[in-house]
Amino acid sequence: MLKGKNAIITGGVRGIGRAIAELFCKNGANVLLCYRSNDAAAEKTQDELAKYGTKVEILKGDVANAEFAVEAVAKAKADFGTLDILVNNAGITKDKLMLQMKSEDFDSVIDTNLKGSFYFLKAASGVMIKQRSGNIINLSSIVGLKGNPGQVNYAASKAGVVGMTMSAAKELGRRNIRVNAIAPGFIETDMTDELNDSQKSKMNEVISLGRMGTPEDVANVALFLASDLSAYVTAQTICIDGGMSI
Ligand code: NDP
Numbered sequence: 365m366l367k368g369k370n371a372i373i374t375g376g377v378r379g380i381g382r383a384i385a386e387l388f389c390k391n392g393a394n395v396l397l398c399y400r401s402n403d404a405a406a407e408k409t410q411d412e413l414a415k416y417g418t419k420v421e422i423l424k425g426d427v428a429n430a431e432f433a434v435e436a437v438a439k440a441k442a443d444f445g446t447l448d449i450l451v452n453n454a455g456i457t458k459d460k461l462m463l464q465m466k467s468e469d470f471d472s473v474i475d476t477n478l479k480g481s482f483y484f485l486k487a488a489s490g491v492m493i494k495q496r497s498g499n500i501i502n503l504s505s506i507v508g509l510k511g512n513p514g515q516v517n518y519a520a521s522k523a524g525v526v527g528m529t530m531s532a533a534k535e536l537g538r539r540n541i542r543v544n545a546i547a548p549g550f551i552e553t554d555m556t557d558e559l560n561d562s563q564k565s566k567m568n569e570v571i572s573l574g575r576m577g578t579p580e581d582v583a584n585v586a587l588f589l590a591s592d593l594s595a596y597v598t599a600q601t602i603c604i605d606g607g608m609s610i
Contacts, residue, residue, distance in 0.1 A: 365591040367392030370444035372436055374398045374427050374484060375454030377405040379553030380503065383579030384451055384586045385420075386413060391587060394419035396440045398454065400426055419444065427454045427480030428472075437487040446495055449590045450488040452481040452502040452525075457555060459514045470517040477521035478528070485532055489541065498541040501589050502529050504601055506547045506609045522547070526601050533599035542598040544589050549605025551577040572607025 371388055375381040376397030382405075385395050395413070397420070399406050406422045413420045423439060425432035440447045455477045458469040481502055492498025507515050508522025526545055533543040550556060550567050556576070559567070568574055582604050588594050589602070603609055 365391040369448040371449035373451040377409040381453040383583040387583040389416035428475040430483040433483035433487040473517040478524040500543040504545040545601040549608040
């Protein structure tokens with residue numbers, strides 16, 4: 365479904381980003397995966413994805429740094445020739461009830477999740493506008509649509525991603541560039557691993573499908589959005605939450 369396409373996936377060496385990277389490679393895409401610090405996960409990902417026979421490049425850096433976004437996009441363009449898909453996936457949480465939340469914790473979550481996505485969106489769209497084609501997928505969260513106690517910083521960043529997605533889709537649609545967002549619910553990754561079993565089973569009670577999602581559940585929708593199957597879909601936020609938010 366993505367044969368010959370070239371993609372950047374931020375945070376592509378663990379969790380949801382890693383699953384998206386694997387599914388994209390399986391479907392014929394070359395990928396440039398960005399990560400921040402986990403060298404072991406980066407090496408393992410590069411080794412494991414080699415079996416699909418597409419190009420897998422890895423770049424270490426902080427998405428909260430605008431220059432890193434420019435560097436990553438320039439590298440993808442130089443090495444692959446085009447940049448067809450951007451998945452803005454890198455994200456962090458720094459949860460605390462509001463009265464205990466330090467402004468540094470607010471800022472760092474906004475810097476990574478919202479500003480980081482903006483830097484990559486801006487750098488990638490520069491290339492895509494010249495190509496007159498492109499596809500951008502931003503990772504939001506149902507927390508950005510519904511809110512959650514202890515996550516005002518995270519909710520603000522992910523709600524910002526939804527607004528940014530709709531605005532960018534309006535700016536870029538005439539240039540044949542689609543921009544959509546994915547809002548996962550409760551997905552089994554390192555990010556949610558810190559919850560204990562009783563917290564997890566409480567969460568499962570409010571999920572209509574009665575289970576946490578897997579990174580592959582999210583990757584399948586990312587593949588749909590990245591492919592021509594969704595050719596007339598733009599500016600949307602698709603919830604992947606097993607019915608948790610209804
Ligand atoms: P993980 O914590 O498992 O992985 C996050 C990835 O992002 C890692 O590869 C990490 O790099 C990278 N990353 C984090 N910060 C930076 C940074 N500043 N610069 C570059 N890379 C960075 O997260 P998930 O897979 O769980 O989440 C992926 C996305 O999905 C996030 O945006 C998250 O907010 C969103 N989401 C997740 C949900 C869930 O239940 N898991 C629910 C809703 C949304 P490194 O490996 O080097 O640490």
